[in-house]
Amino acid sequence: MNLSLVDVGFWLCAVVSVVAGALVFYVDSMARATYALAVSFVAVGVALLLMGQAYMGVIVILMMVMEMAVMAVYMVMFMGMNPALMPMSMVHSHRSSIAAGVGTFLLLGAGAVLVPWPTRRGAPTGDVTSALGEAIMESHMIVMIAMGPVMVATIVAGVVLSSHRTRYDRLGDDLDRRPADDPQPGGVGR
Amino acid sequence: MASLLFLLVASFGIVLALRVLARWTAVSASPFEVEPWLSGHPPTEHALSRYHARWYTASVVFLAFDVEMLFMYPWAIVVGHLGPGAVVEMFGFLLMLLLAVAWARREGAFRWA
Amino acid sequence: MADSLPLVYVVPVMVGLAVVSLSVAGLSSALEARDRGLSVGSGLTLPLRETARLMRQRPRRTVSADRLLWRSASSAVIPLAVLIVAFVPLGAHALVDHPLGLVWINALDVVAWAVMWLLGWGVNSVTGLVGGYRFLALALGYELPLMFALTAPAIAAGSLNLAEISATQDGLWFVVWTPVAFVAYCWGVLGFSVRPPMDPGAGSDVNGGILAELAAVDRLLVLAGRYALLVAGSAAAVPLFLGGGAGPLLPGWGWVLIKTILVSGLLVLAGRRLPTLRPDKLLELGWVVVLPLVVAQDLVVSVIAVATN
Amino acid sequence: MTLETVLLVASALIAVGVYGALSQQVVVMVMMGLELMINGVILAAGGLWWFLAPDPSGQVLLLVVIAAMTVEMAMGFAVATLLHRQAGHDMTDMAAELHG
Numbered sequence: 248m249n250l251s252l253v254d255v256g257f258w259l260c261a262v263v264s265v266v267a268g269a270l271v272f273y274v275d276s277m278a279r280a281t282y283a284l285a286v287s288f289v290a291v292g293v294a295l296l297l298m299g300q301a302y303m304g305v306i307v308i309l310m311m312v313m314e315m316a317v318m319a320v321y322m323v324m325f326m327g328m329n330p331a332l333m334p335m336s337m338v339h340s341h342r343s344s345i346a347a348g349v350g351t352f353l354l355l356g357a358g359a360v361l362v363p364w365p366t367r368r369g370a371p372t373g374d375v376t377s378a379l380g381e382a383i384m385e386s387h388m389i390v391m392i393a394m395g396p397v398m399v400a401t402i403v404a405g406v407v408l409s410s411h412r413t414r415y416d417r418l419g420d421d422l423d424r425r426p427a428d429d430p431q432p433g434g435v436g437r
Numbered sequence: 438m439a440s441l442l443f444l445l446v447a448s449f450g451i452v453l454a455l456r457v458l459a460r461w462t463a464v465s466a467s468p469f470e471v472e473p474w475l476s477g478h479p480p481t482e483h484a485l486s487r488y489h490a491r492w493y494t495a496s497v498v499f500l501a502f503d504v505e506m507l508f509m510y511p512w513a514i515v516v517g518h519l520g521p522g523a524v525v526e527m528f529g530f531l532l533m534l535l536l537a538v539a540w541a542r543r544e545g546a547f548r549w550a
Numbered sequence: 551m552a553d554s555l556p557l558v559y560v561v562p563v564m565v566g567l568a569v570v571s572l573s574v575a576g577l578s579s580a581l582e583a584r585d586r587g588l589s590v591g592s593g594l595t596l597p598l599r600e601t602a603r604l605m606r607q608r609p610r611r612t613v614s615a616d617r618l619l620w621r622s623a624s625s626a627v628i629p630l631a632v633l634i635v636a637f638v639p640l641g642a643h644a645l646v647d648h649p650l651g652l653v654w655i656n657a658l659d660v661v662a663w664a665v666m667w668l669l670g671w672g673v674n675s676v677t678g679l680v681g682g683y684r685f686l687a688l689a690l691g692y693e694l695p696l697m698f699a700l701t702a703p704a705i706a707a708g709s710l711n712l713a714e715i716s717a718t719q720d721g722l723w724f725v726v727w728t729p730v731a732f733v734a735y736c737w738g739v740l741g742f743s744v745r746p747p748m749d750p751g752a753g754s755d756v757n758g759g760i761l762a763e764l765a766a767v768d769r770l771l772v773l774a775g776r777y778a779l780l781v782a783g784s785a786a787a788v789p790l791f792l793g794g795g796a797g798p799l800l801p802g803w804g805w806v807l808i809k810t811i812l813v814s815g816l817l818v819l820a821g822r823r824l825p826t827l828r829p830d831k832l833l834e835l836g837w838v839v840v841l842p843l844v845v846a847q848d849l850v851v852s853v854i855a856v857a858t859n
Numbered sequence: 860m861t862l863e864t865v866l867l868v869a870s871a872l873i874a875v876g877v878y879g880a881l882s883q884q885v886v887v888m889v890m891m892g893l894e895l896m897i898n899g900v901i902l903a904a905g906g907l908w909w910f911l912a913p914d915p916s917g918q919v920l921l922l923v924v925i926a927a928m929t930v931e932m933a934m935g936f937a938v939a940t941l942l943h944r945q946a947g948h949d950m951t952d953m954a955a956e957l958h959g
Contacts, residue, residue, distance in 0.1 A: 252439075253860060257864075257865075261864070264868065264872060264898070265868060265871045265872060265875065268872055268875045268876070268895045268898065271875075271879060271891050271895065272875070272878065272879045272883070272888075278616065278619060278668070278671050279616070279619065280891065281891070282619065282668070284891055284894060285664065287872070287895065287898055288898055294865075294868075294902060294905070295901070295902070295905045298865075298906060298909035299913070300905055300908065300909065300921075301648070301649065302511065302653065303918065303921050303922075303925075305650050305654055306506075306510070306653065306657075307901060309653065309656055309657035309660050310503070310506075310925060312661055312664055313503065313663060314500060314929065316660075316663035316667055317496050317686070317932075318887070318890075318891075318932070319667060320490050320496070320683065320686060321493075321887050321936055321940075322887050324489060325885070325886070325939050325940075325943050339882065339884055340881065340882060341882055343881070344878045344881040344882035345878055345882075347878065347881050348874045348875060348881075351870070351874040351877045352870050352871055352874035355869075355873060355874070356867050356870045358866075358870075359867050359869075360867070364862050364863075364911065365911060367910055367912070367913070368911070368912055371909075372913075372915075374649070375913075376510070376514060376649070376650065377514050378915045379511040379915050379918045379919065380512050380513075380515035381515050381519070382915035382916065382918065382919050383508055383512065384512060384526065386916075387915070387919045390919055390922070390923060391526060391530060392526075394530075394923075394926060395529075395530045395533045395534070397926075397930065398501050398502070398533075398534060398930070399533055399534065399537040401501040401930045402497075402498050402501045402502065402537040402538070402541055402933075403540065405494070405498065405500075405933050405934060405937040406494055406497065406540075406544050406546050407937075408937035408938060408940065409493050409497050409936065409937040409940040410544055411550070412545055412550050413544060414543050414544050414545070416545075417545045417548075427545065427548075429549070431548065431549040431830055433549060433828070433830040433833075433834065434547055434830075434833065434835065435834050435839060440557055440560075440636070440645055440646050441633070441646045441648075443560070444646070445629060445633065447564070447632075448564070448628060448629035448632040449625065451564070452625045452629065455767055455771065456625075456767055456771075458605070459767035462605045462606055463606060463607060463608055463766060463767075464606060465608045466608075466609070468608075468609040468610060468611045469608050469610045470612070470613060471763075472612065473612050473613075473677070473678075473763060474675065474677070474757055474762065475677075483674065484673075484675055484676040484678070490686075490687070491687075493936065493940045494940075495687075495690050495837075496936065497933045497940075499693075499694070500929055500933035501929070501933045502694060503693075503694065503929065504925075504929045506656075508922070509701055510652075510704065513701050513705045513708075513710070514708050515708075516705055516708075516852050516855060517705070517708040517855040517856060518708070518859055521856055523852075523856075524849070524853060528845075528849050531845055535841070535842055538841070542838050547834035547838070548833075
């Protein structure tokens with residue numbers, strides 16, 4: 248068996264991503280849990296790089312590090328207790344969850360090994376990134392068109408859910424109070 | 438990729454070397470354990486229990502908006518030869534998002550609340 | 551990636567980054583010294599003396615600090631700057647000549663989010679944590695304009711490779727017709743290197759914020775790393791907006807070096823002239839003024855790119 | 860590195876995610892479990908693309924997975940914030956009262 252550098256890199260990424268992923272639910276500190284998940288994502292990003300998907304690899308690293316940085320804030324603010332000082336167990340139905348996890352692995356793993364995968368058809372184009380750019384602009388334009396409303400809906404729903412003061416609290420019943428009444432002044436128009 | 442890996446190792450190596458060197462040059466290598474500086478007050482709680490971020494809504498808007506960067510980079514390198522259609526599509530998409538941002542602004546999403 | 555520079559060039563690049571960072575730090579403290587009526591010379595040598603002092607200082611740690619994350623964060627600032635510089639072409643080629651160099655630079659500047667917040671978190675001090683949160687709040691404001699600013703040169707050049715982007719600016723630098731993107735980019739550089747005026751996260755009103763309680767070699771690594779990040783960000787601006795290694799007489803790397811020094815010097819000067827920008831003031835400004843402006847800049851660039859193609 | 864090994868690693872990630880999503884009590888930790896599962900899906904989709912059909916469609920699919928994940932995070936955070944505000948005794952409300 249000849250092991251190439253790519254194989255070594257892949258196995259390294261594989262071990263790091265799974266171990267870091269498991270650490271998320273093992274460590275006591277919320278910051279450590281979040282950043283363990285970030286490490287897991289970075290390892291998967293590197294694995295994508297090794298599989299000839301440079302853009303996907305880099306963008307996974309970019310997006311996930313950014314999102315985990317925000318995630319850490321939510322973890323710290325909303326966990327309601329302080330595991331940085333005291334070890335905690337915030338787990339319920341531990342045994343059945345482990346059983347579910349193991350079952351999932353056996354099922355998916357068996358599928359991965361036993362399914363007779365077809366052989367590769369086609370080869371990657373020279374420039375995967377620009378092929379992707381052309382795909383989202385031409386043959387798969389529908390994805391872009393669908394994603395716009397989805398993101399607008401996410402922004403609107405997210406703001407509605409997460410803010411406890413609406414425009415009527417800020418601008419008055421007739422929406423004509425200027426400057427707006429905010430707990431803390433700032434921003435544009437002050 | 439190999440040179441990137443090499444640089445990663447080399448730069449962390451330099452940092453490690455500085456840390457090791459500092460053990461030699463410092464007046465004492467054993468760390469001095471102190472309480473955090475609080476104008477002389479003794480800390481009575483953990484640091485995180487005294488502060489609350491005030492920009493949750495802004496971070497939600499940010500996360501929703503930054504999805505667009507996924508599409509922006511592949512688009513950027515092909516727009517030149519795809520022509521006006523690609524420009525119209527992308528900026529229509531962005532305009533929609535900016536309208537959502539303007540709406541979020543009226544709801545006070547970018548204010549401390 | 552066959553075009554990457556040979557690995558021996560790592561040494562001069564790292565030495566260059568260190569020397570330029572020290573010089574920029576010297577400029578900054580010399581200006582500070584002049585404003586305080588001290589001798590400019592003492593300001594110029596302050597970074598060297600500070601280095602010696604911090605290497606001599608006894609290390610400190612706070613009670614129940616998260617030492618793993620704190621140490622990891624303070625160790626990561628300098629490597630982050632080195633990796634950004636690795637993608638910057640010194641003339642025709644970079645240390646790492648990747649087809650997606652631009653996206654890499656964006657990904658690396660995002661890593662600063664994690665590093666700076668962890669610096670504030672790890673110390674287990676309320677002032678440090680407040681600094682970390684301030685940094686993140688500021689990052690929410692500057693990051694999207696920075697991303698759109700990075701896109702402008704990519705659209706104009708039709709490439710995400712920094713060497714190709716700098717080669718496209720034959721005769722006309724992108725800064726001339728993408729000034730908004732350039733300013734937004736510089737704003738982002740000041741943001742991720744936590745330099746004034748984008749440094750409320752390290753403000754003196756919160757006892758140094760993310761720098762609180764850092765001492766000895768930990769403090770040295772972070773303070774030096776902040777200057778290195780500023781220099782690395784300025785170096786990345788050179789192929790993006792300032793024509794890369796283009797210039798008379800000198801070889802490509804010489805011009806990259808000169809332009810890098812000029813940009814980082816200008817950013818230090820600007821930082822001394824402007825008041826500290828607070829996240830609560832800046833968040834909305836970034837979203838409803840700067841972001842649409844940068845998007846409009848991208849629109850102009852892409853219309854020109856389509857028209858000239 | 861073969862398709863089988865990539866999918867095995869992806870299954871391991873998904874399995875750990877399933878454990879986390881089922882066993883955790885706090886909303887944000889449940890989200891971490893979900894994200895770990897999506898992490899596995901990203902790896903599996905990348906592997907399938909590379910080993911079976913390296914054409915742009917697979918990449919577009921990956922983009923959609925990543926976008927879906929980000930949307931999931933934004934909505935998850937929004938819901939977590941809402942739940943926290945509804946609890947009525949959190950720091951945010953206390954902070955708002957102080958400003959009153």
